Amino acid sequence: MDDQRTDVGSTPVPGAPVEGWMLREDVVREVLARLARGEQVKAVARELGVDKKTIKRWRQRGAWRPRPPRVYAKAIDAHRPFLERRGPEVGWNGVVLLRELQMQGFTGGYQQVQRALQPLRTTRQWAARATVRFETGPGEQAQVDFGQLQVWIADAATPVHFFVFTLGFSRRAVAYAYRNERLDTLLDGHERALRHFGGVPLSCLYDNPRTITLGRSAGQVLWHPRFEDFARYYGFTPRACQPYRARTKGKVESGVKYVKRNALAGRRFVSWAALEAWLDEWAATVSDVRVHGTTHERPIDRFARDTLTPLGAQPPYHFTAPRRRIVAADALVAIAAGRYSVPVRYVGQTVDVRETATHYVIVAGDTCIAQHAKAGRHAVVMESAHYAGLLRPGAAPPADAPQWDPAYHALGAVEVRDLAIYDTLSAIGGDQ
Secondary structure: OOOOOOOOOOOOOOOOOOOOOOOOHHHHHHHHHHHHOOOOHHHHHHHHOOOHHHHHHHHHHOOOOOOOOOOOOOHHHHHHHHHHHHHHHHOOOHHHHHHHHHHOOOOOOHHHHHHHHHHHHHHHHHHHHOOOOOOOOOOOEEEEEEEEEEEEEOOEEEEEEEEEEEEOOOOOEEEEEEOOOOHHHHHHHHHHHHHHHOEEOOEEEEOOOOOOEEEEEOOEEEEOHHHHHHHHHHOOEEEEOOOOOHHHHHHHHHHHHHHHHHHOOOOEEOOHHHHHHHHHHHHHHHHOOOOOOOOOOOHHHHHOOOOOEEOOOOOOOOOOOOEEEEOOOOOEEEEOOEEEEOOHHHOOOEEEEEEOOOEEEEEEOOEEEEEEEOOOOOOEEOOHHHHOOOOOOOOOOOOOOOOOOOOOOOOOOOOOOOOHHHHHHHHHHHHO
């Protein structure tokens, strides 16, 4: 009997399989079991209603396996390389791809294009979700990010932006609370983190925040000039994740979640200063000394093997170039629509104003003569110690003031009258 026809006898056994030479899995197991017990091929074939050739073929194969599907040539096959290359560029749009394929001589229809795209779409979906864990060596990388959370401070739920800086090798991290995520805030967080760790990694990895990335050109990130100058000052290389691939900086992403769920969950603070103090305490007493779930070591222990570039005596970075000012007669220096005091002995002198994230530092030569917290526009910030020695209301005149001027004559003695005279005058006037 031909292999392509049904292998059944002239008198089939009721209930016997009739799938031809491709038997069901359970039937093949029964055939092989009977043959293993020593039954004859002819007897097995007669009882099961299967052709003897089929029995012999399965005996030769030794186990059941599905019949391989037949592959037919399709008109779309010649265009698969084009679909793989062009598909991502048009968002896997079958209508657009069909139109472009027809321009190349494709004669098939839309459904053929859709069936060809389906496995390509599936492959792209899992490739977009998958992430390969990337471990860095000692001192090689830090990862930086912001997190946001409503935190109870006093009697109000306050939005807090907390800056998280995580060392890639040791997983040692610090977190600082801020009210915004502006550039000066970001740089202040870096400054504090680098001072806390006492060194600088070779590179820092970021998402693509608009505060520091201005876009991309020819595949290169365009960094904000001030941030680029900050990175150059401390000697680390900034790197940005690929767009929409923020999870490639998973170490700091986990750190942000850890701060939310461990450091701040369910806590309430009497003031903003109390929140900042708790984050410092938490980093030292909890985060640094717990056994990390990935490294199975304490971050503080692995940090001993980290090889950061030491800061040494390097002074803090000044966020803006020094600004020259002349001290006014009232010992105030004009800065950003506000005025800030300096010691009066510097009146009329030229001073430099340097800016940090939170303060203005006023310098004369190499000497810091004043430091003030930033105030609002049109504010006047005066420190009483800066005006020590100046004349105050009610104070004695200076010793060198003129005591007598001959151009002015003495007024003489003042006449004193008895008040009774006014009563007499009033009585005379009343008689008239």
